[in-house]
Amino acid sequence: MDPCKRFILLITVFFTVALFWSGYLFAIEENKGINISAETQACIACHSTYTPGIVEDWLTSRHAKTTPEQAFKLPILQRRISAEDIPDNLKKNPIGCYECHGLNPQAHKDNFDHFGFRINVVVSPNDCKTCHPVEVSQFSGSKKAYAIRNLMDNPVYHTLVDSIDGITRVEKGKLIQDKPSDKTLHETCLGCHGTKIGVKGMKKVSTELGEIEVPALTNWPNQGVGRENPDGSRGACTACHPRHSFSIEIARKPYTCGQCHLEPDVPAYNVYKESKHGNIYESKHREWNFGNVPWVVGKDFKSPTCATCHNSLLVSPDGNVIAERTHDFGSRLWVRLFGLIYSHPQPKSGDTTIIKNAEGLPLPTTFLGEPASEYLIDKMEQERRLTGMKAICNSCHSTDWIDGHFEKLSSTIKETDAMTLAATKLIIEAWDKGIADRTNPFDEAIEKLWIKQWLFYSNSIRYASAMTGAPDYTAFKLGWWELSDNLQRMRDMIDIKYDLLMDKSGGRKRLK
């Protein structure tokens, strides 16, 4: 669009929205002494007409209602801003559209001229870091920040992904599986893990305002937690603080974690809902305060959510810090319960592709369960983290109660790993007998049973044990019922297929 046309358009827009816009100013006036920047006012002038939901969402946010200058005046424990200082030009206005979408333009391949303003489509952790450097720094070392690489740059896991998401054709009765499409990867695994957002020049899109030019992003839209952004940074804060309310309340409620940590492979949220903690949460949370910082145990809430145990800054009613805030969500955990064949101590690095087990594979244990200890946290660190977690439990439970709880969890970890080992022995038998092909360990029906043993059933039981009081996920639903039955199903399948193989090859006769 040439500058002249754009000018006319802008003038028109300004007048048509003027009356309505005054309503917005009125709404904002509630927040005394808050002056929205001129740039953000320009954004809102159009977007209150063209995407009004975004503007309304932002108006409810803390970003719209306070300024960094005000935020810096709060006592340290109450602050949501972790920077020690920020550029002067950002201090006096509320954090509006332009304050975020206009940051670090030189770093953003997705920066473009939008009606006279240099705008980034994607706001990234590197931008949020301006005010929230501690959070971004913690997050950047976490497994979540490496969520794409940990899945797609690990050849073992990549093979699993391909075996699930690849399109299968039937040719002359044979199943032929092609590589998954980008779009399917994008909305399956990478829906949670995040996509790599690329920029392929500019393109025209036709909008209510007429045709406009925008960056041609690939693998977009996506809010996966490990997203790789056009400025080279990793992560999507919006995965948990969604859209333009940037709400801490939403992030602290279990629905947010539950979008990805879900049955059947990661049933954290399902187990939570069934647990006593979840029961109390569902019955009573309407009376609680999900916005307070720091979060006061017993006052603001009476039962934990995911955020309580895994990342929030917690204090007791008398103001003692029970747990420091962290955005490295694994950092309070000593053991890794899910996602891999056997449980194991948490990895030292968030980047798990660097692990090498005794078999040379980038996995934290060998095929038979031996841990790659060099890459995993040691006993002392495990103990330190367990002690920290127990301090949180201690807010409401006695020491003896807590000890009893974690002894059960330890026992469950051992037993479920043993049940996985039994399945591993059967799959080896299947390979040895020529019933299945070990080249790709993930693509045949019997191999899928083996995967279920650890990825669905053992995982579920361990989650249910960790959040004691969800007996359904330990028993009938993805629990011991399945764990035992699955071994029988594997045994039967091996026996039937082996019998038929022997029959065909005349092998039985030879065996006799």
Added chain:
Amino acid sequence: MDPCKRFILLITVFFTVALFWSGYLFAIEENKGINISAETQACIACHSTYTPGIVEDWLTSRHAKTTPEQAFKLPILQRRISAEDIPDNLKKNPIGCYECHGLNPQAHKDNFDHFGFRINVVVSPNDCKTCHPVEVSQFSGSKKAYAIRNLMDNPVYHTLVDSIDGITRVEKGKLIQDKPSDKTLHETCLGCHGTKIGVKGMKKVSTELGEIEVPALTNWPNQGVGRENPDGSRGACTACHPRHSFSIEIARKPYTCGQCHLEPDVPAYNVYKESKHGNIYESKHREWNFGNVPWVVGKDFKSPTCATCHNSLLVSPDGNVIAERTHDFGSRLWVRLFGLIYSHPQPKSGDTTIIKNAEGLPLPTTFLGEPASEYLIDKMEQERRLTGMKAICNSCHSTDWIDGHFEKLSSTIKETDAMTLAATKLIIEAWDKGIADRTNPFDEAIEKLWIKQWLFYSNSIRYASAMTGAPDYTAFKLGWWELSDNLQRMRDMIDIKYDLLMDKSGGRKRLK
């Protein structure tokens, strides 16, 4: 009951409830200027004792708190009454028991004398039409209004129903399946699709008031959305506006749609809960306004529910209409994602029994996926509807974001149809090899696997794609995991059964 006894009974009832009734009048008095009709007062006099929950429910309704006369005074966008005019005798009273249960007595086979009043047991869309003709007219052309016929008068689908719901006996080791009973149909498929309510004369029931005569209804009670009523009309408004509060709030919340649109065959609600929209809804909806008409995007709600995208009247905060209200729930949709073997453009008529595909069957595609285009909306109409839906998304999302989203959906539709086609080819192989019998394509174990491929797995993935951000239903839970594994299971089952068949028949030797 003879008139004399009835008179004594009524007098007694009136006096026993008099004191209590005054409490109700007090409650109603809040609604100044509202005069309940004499007939409805008589209903309440008894029913506040005999079914008090109904009366209390009604007291909370808008029907109890306003009159049509008042409703007509509202600006057109705010009106919930769509009639241009209604009979004078209905204008001045709130809409109470008798105003609905006393309508059109001549049309109702279920009309009966109830303590001196002519009452219909079932209030039907034809009755509601008195005040809400636009809604009833839209609904009557929709697939929902033909929900019984589309299932039970389609011989292919009727066979599927019989194969699922029929009682199976074991006779001499053989499984013999009988036709399903009416009662089982009633509480399985027809629980959602609706039953045909018949009237077989009168019968006596013994109540707290003694024995009374009422119409002997068959297949009752039922609130399936496509119910066929004793007055010949089709539909049950109460399916979504339940009981006597007739609540728009309930209809706009996702739990209502979720009663029928549910895992595993129609996992719309399950997917919604896992999506970002659902996450925001669950975290924040207590602060929203579900009763406002028109429904203001960004003000009344910050994240859509089912009703937002599929049927509500939406306006922007500055009052522009974003989407007109519709009670034809398919009318905003261009593609039909679920319920049939392959996805396809939406049918032109709500009555899908009129469709004939190239194979002469009443299905929107052939067995191999060719659409019966003559009966389906054309490209232009598809485009028109897609554009309308995008306008809703545009309330909160940029054009480019929306385009990216729907491109993913298109790709997913193609890929899941391809995965269904692969399963179809396998089932054909099974039939050709004599392992399964094609006479009834729905009643054998391997055929059930084929059904799962489209009815459970492909459906789920498409729903998850359409409501982006529910990666679990695309991946492990009823998603690509199952889609791929199911083909392996079908392949294995064919191979095992064929080997055994060859063995028995000596065929293998011959094949060698």
Added chain:
Amino acid sequence: MDPCKRFILLITVFFTVALFWSGYLFAIEENKGINISAETQACIACHSTYTPGIVEDWLTSRHAKTTPEQAFKLPILQRRISAEDIPDNLKKNPIGCYECHGLNPQAHKDNFDHFGFRINVVVSPNDCKTCHPVEVSQFSGSKKAYAIRNLMDNPVYHTLVDSIDGITRVEKGKLIQDKPSDKTLHETCLGCHGTKIGVKGMKKVSTELGEIEVPALTNWPNQGVGRENPDGSRGACTACHPRHSFSIEIARKPYTCGQCHLEPDVPAYNVYKESKHGNIYESKHREWNFGNVPWVVGKDFKSPTCATCHNSLLVSPDGNVIAERTHDFGSRLWVRLFGLIYSHPQPKSGDTTIIKNAEGLPLPTTFLGEPASEYLIDKMEQERRLTGMKAICNSCHSTDWIDGHFEKLSSTIKETDAMTLAATKLIIEAWDKGIADRTNPFDEAIEKLWIKQWLFYSNSIRYASAMTGAPDYTAFKLGWWELSDNLQRMRDMIDIKYDLLMDKSGGRKRLK
């Protein structure tokens, strides 16, 4: 810890918490005229620092806000205290820590000296009975009070438990199943049924206060509803009135029941959520009163929860009692829908181990479905209970509606039992043909299919029928779809295994 050290510790603690404690007193002051006992004040003085969440929880409870003396002054229907009188020393203080944890010390093997006070770790129904004798007495005769014995002292059921929870090893290709560990039993079946809490002397635990001595409890912590306590009593009131708020609101909400009554074996809560009752509950319950006693139909709530139909004291808006309160949760039920092979009339005694069927087994029916009528309630008692339940339905539904509903349920019970019988005939065939071993009827893959037929599928359909309007659980999800398909799967498995057996043994040749 020696007395001297303890004294110094206590003094220190008292001073460090003094300032903070004044805040608590201020909070409590709201409750005018309430004087916390000196003992409980001492408890709170430490525990407000060491387990502040418990103290805060208690502060929200009715126990903290009222005294028995005040409670006795309420009209009988409004009372939550069922004792006619209680010891004088308990009357004037709110019910705090010491009032419960200090009761009946001589009966408690878990009583110990805790900083100078004799404290029980576990508060049991026998302690609660001091004020709530009617509730405890009702509960004590219920199946819930015998939940451990009914499962673990019934050899048939114990075998099922062992077959699910036992650790399986693979030795020379064979699956060898060991007995389950106590810890796994504890967090699977006994998570709901309850554990037997033992006391093995004392042990030291290290706390923030230093090392202290506490009773060494076994199988602890556990809040299973049938828990056997260190004072010999049975039950855990906290299973439903959790932690220190003892909330009636939580107990009346469906999440509580849903912790144990859950898919796939007891999908009561899942079905409820899908039903119209559940839909209205989820949409509207924020406006209802879950704390009122008695509970007023139509005023306090507009749709029932589990508690409404199964145990709460219900009155109509004009104060008539619709249903008396009961804590024998089976006492309103005439038929037992779940948990056993066939449905049957409710057992007379809560202790079901005393039942002997015609085959001499402690089961309410024989293997082919004949009821052990002597141990089950008779027709007249069934009718009495059904009539009582219908009176509750009558609060909102007409008599004819209710009759129609329960006729459907009766039909469903018969049909699902018939579908179970078909599966039983197939499993007998499998045993007779030598494909499976009848010694343990629960441990082979085909036997697991048989179990699913009754424990998962028939159960689910019956629940869905009983709470009409959850068509998904009758149809595709654990419903008739599975019931029919499962018979096919069993038929196929028998045929395949039998063919292979014949092949191996040369039997086919002989059969020819």
